[in-house]
Amino acid sequence: MTTADKPRTATPTAETAARHLWTHFDRLGNDRPVPVITRGEGAYIYDDQDRRILDGLSGLFVVQTGHGRRELAEVSARQAETLGFFPVWGYATPPAAELAERLAHLAPGDLNRVFFTTGGGEAVESAWKLAKQYYKLTGKPAKHKVISRAIAYHGTPQGALAITGVPKMKRDFEPLTPGGFRAANTNAYRNPQFDGDPEAFGRWAADRIEEAILFEGPDTVAAVFLEPVQNSGGCLTPPPGYFERVREICDRHDVLLVSDEVICAFGRHGTTFACDKFGYVPDIITCAKGMTSGYSPIGAMIASDRVVEPFLAPKVSFPHGYTFGGHPVAAAVALANLDLMERERLNERVLQREQAFGDTLRKLLDLPIVGDVRGDGYFWAVELVKDKQTRETFNAEERERLVRGFLPGALLDNGLYCRPDDRGDVVxxxxxxxxxxxxxxxxIEQILRQTFVEATSLI
Known part of the structure; x- marks a missing residue:
């Protein structure tokens, strides 16, 4: 009997969820009980049957400092007792002002102005709106388009979804906000012609961005949105020289470079902002997730002095905002979370341990189903293949059986929560x-090994 064949019992909470809870990115018609997570402690979560499960995804790339951090809960309670809510619509609160100053000091270059949102998709949406208005204010109103990369995910709001490069995520919601265009990503495994010459691959991939700008017309392109390490498609890391060249291209054509760090910021790669690690200074940073380690929802767009300058003119405003953006409780928790990360030197620990994490995962390369292991920091992907020699991936029926049918339940039952994904190839x-x-x-390696061996019998 494989893990997939083991019976699962639905608890009362799971039955209630099946009737009333609309789970995100999920099929409501699933015949399996809804997994119910009841508590967390350190790197582990527990379900409603009290099974201990290693949280191999930090919730959703969020819980940097681990579960059950009492000090973060206590900060939240104290702030709620003092001031539970007030908007930053023309006003400030002490936590929001202090957090803005903290982020400005942590951000590279002259990125000194912070616009708060409640999540990453809203931060991306805000950055596109900012870019459009910036060029209207500077006398270039035709510049409104965005270049992003194939298979890249940037969020679910209509604008952020238009920037997203995953066609099947957009079809049900079209027509979308116009203006989103795609260039090649940095998937070295799927570009074997550059094997052994990563610098050439970096130049080629960066030049595809310039090609897209020139094709659309530099006078119409406002921004390039790039994740430091691309999430969708499976932890696509930047080749050497890639971001340096992209920065030059954006400067040459007067295009804003947006570093989408919703996943990559706050220690995921061993630095507060991943653009620092990869050696570039963007015009705008979008971030969220790890800022509070998930103990309260918050996101932010951080803009450079150059981008902010035209908004400082008399009678100019940015007519955009969110009710809960810069929420005082969330801002207070973010400050405490940043303090905790500094006190425990988590950035340094990631830099010290990232090689060991990668080396441990690469042990899986001895399995016939494992084609590639790639990543950086504490953000890695294992690509599964049908044929290791040819790098052949799976057909639609096999993906359905593997990615949606077997892997999610089997991994959880074996004691690991992580993310099977096939928005690109299967990872x-x-x-x-x-x-x-x-x-x-x-x-993590042992559970993946056990599960992948079981999965081999399905293909």
Whole structure:
């Protein structure tokens, strides 16, 4: 009997969820009980049957400092007692002002102005709107388009979805906001002609962005949106020299470079902002997720002085905002979370341990179903293939059986929460809390190995 054949019992909470809870990115007609997570402690979560499960995805690339951090809950309670809510619509609160100053000091270059949202998709939406208005204010009103990369995910709001490069995520919601266009991504595994010459691959991939700008017309392109390490498609890392060249291209054509760090910021790659690690200064940063380690929802758009300058003119405003953007409780929790990360030196720990994490996952390359292991920091992907020699991937029926039928339940039953994904080719993504070490790396590898061996019988 494989893991997929083991019976699962629905608890009363799971039955209630099946009747009333609309789970996100999910099929409501699933015949399996809805998994119910009841508590978390450190790097582990527990379900309603009290099974202990390693959180190999930090919730959703969020819980940097681990679960059950009492000090973050206590900060939240104290702030709620003092001031539970007030908007930043022409007003400030002490936590929002202090957090804005903190982020400005942590951001590279002259990115000194912080616009708060409640999540990452809203931050991306805000950045596109900012770019459009910036060029209207600077006398270039035709510049409104965005270049992003194939298979890249940037959010679910209509504008952010238009920037997203995953066609099947957009079909049901079209027509979308016009103006989103795509260039090649940095998937080295699927570009074997550059094997052994990563610098040439970096130049080629960056030049595809310039090609897209020139094709659309530089006078119509406002921004290029790039993740430091691309999530969708499976942790696509930048080749050497890639971002340096992209920065030159954007400057040459007067296009804003937006570093979408909703996943990559706050220690995921060992620096507060991943653009620092990869050696470039963007015009705008979008971030969210790890800012509070998930203990309260918040996001932000951080803009450079150059981008903000035309908004400082008399009678100019940015007519955009969110009710809960810069929420005082969320801002207070973010400040406490940043303090905690500094106190425990989590950025340094990631830099010290990232090689060991990658080396541990690469042990899986001895399995015939594992084609590639790639990533950076505490953000890795294992690509699964049908044929290791040819790098052949799976057909639609096999993906259905593997990615949606077998892997999610089998991994959880074997004691690991992570993310099987086939928005590009088939990958399993890992992004554990930044507090994890070799013991957790070994546990992740062992559970993946067991599950992949079982999965081999399905293809």
């Amino acid at each position: 399993v993504q890992l992004a554990p809390p930044l507090t994890c070490g070799q013991a957790e790396f070994d546990e």
